[in-house]
Amino acid sequence: MSLPSYTGPLGRTWFYGVRGFGLLVLLFLILPVLVVIPLSFNVEPYFSFTSGMLKLDPAAFSNRWYHELLEDPMWLLSFKNSLIIAASSTVIATLLGTLAALGLSRSNLPCKALLMGTLISPMIVPVIISSAGMYFFYSTLGLAHNHLGIILAHAVLGTPFVIITVTATLVSFDHSLTRAASSLGASSSYTFLRITFPLIRPGIISGGLFAMVTSFDEAVVVQFLGGIEQRTIPRQMWSGMREQISPTILAAATLLILGSVMLLVAIEIMRRRALRLRGIKE
Incomplete structure (x- = not known):
């Protein structure tokens, strides 16, 4: 959705402010859910991000927990x-x-x-x-x-x-x-x-x-x-x-x-x- 050409500064501020606030609310609601996904690939048996995961080291990620789930x-x-x-x-x-x-x-x-x-x-x-x-x-x-x-x-x-x-x-x-x-x-x-x-x-x-x-x-x-x-x-x-x-x-x-x-x-x-x-x- 684009703004009309006659929209003033106040209207533009309101337009982008409301959408920015909505985005922050969305992130607040969805981030606690999304953080579970990378943690499920942790090679270590921890519920937290290891230093290797934060450095995006491939050795810090594994599918072992999915294999255990299926077995x-x-x-x-x-x-x-x-x-x-x-x-x-x-x-x-x-x-x-x-x-x-x-x-x-x-x-x-x-x-x-x-x-x-x-x-x-x-x-x-x-x-x-x-x-x-x-x-x-x-x-x-x-x-x-x-x-x-x-x-x-x-x-x-x-x-x-x-x-x-x-x-x-x-x-x-x-x-x-x-x-x-x-x-x-x-x-x-x-x-x-x-x-x-x-x-x-x-x-x-x-x-x-x-x-x-x-x-x-x-x-x-x-x-x-x-x-x-x-x-x-x-x-x-x-x-x-x-x-x-x-x-x-x-x-x-x-x-x-x-x-x-x-x-x-x-x-x-x-x-x-x-x-x-x-x-x-x-």
Whole structure:
């Protein structure tokens, strides 16, 4: 974005000042995350930069912690569990969140604000409180210390993200299209599959990706509901920090950062595609 030719000194100062401040805030937020990446290649078993790393000595860098990560059975089990739990909970959260958002988008829905607040409450209530409640509830159902209980708990935490994302997509949805389809004799299921779903699909996918990220990052629920066989990546990282500090944790964190970046890029692509489908140009 370029400034107009008639912009005065004050306007230019404000323009570059706001952007400079935004850049500083971005660096403040992202640098603590990015510093993990070079530390994961440290040849020494330390959580700090060695003199060789600061001098960019090739001998100070190594992939040894990634090799240990891939050879440790507990880490492999954690990755496997995280993938299974995240994929399963994402499917459940996406289905439930999309159905809830479709219902909440109706103008004649009674107690709409109350229902919306109830459905997104898992985002507001502290996770430690939700985890304790889930533990006592799922224990009575025999769902504690197994994969199904953790999948359902992660689905509960991920559903609000799907609801908010799909609801935001439905706000700008042109309902005259569905009314036109109904007037031409199309059934409700046909109208949803051929008209509504293609238009809100980017929002559904974005919400599903947010739910997946939530599942991958969740550690508190697994502490309450998971056993040794349900150990996920965040719980393995937490256990590693308490029991045996090793840069293998940094290698796992780097892989999680890479995965999160890929998901964020996918979300942005979905957002831009949704805008193009609506004829909106950025």
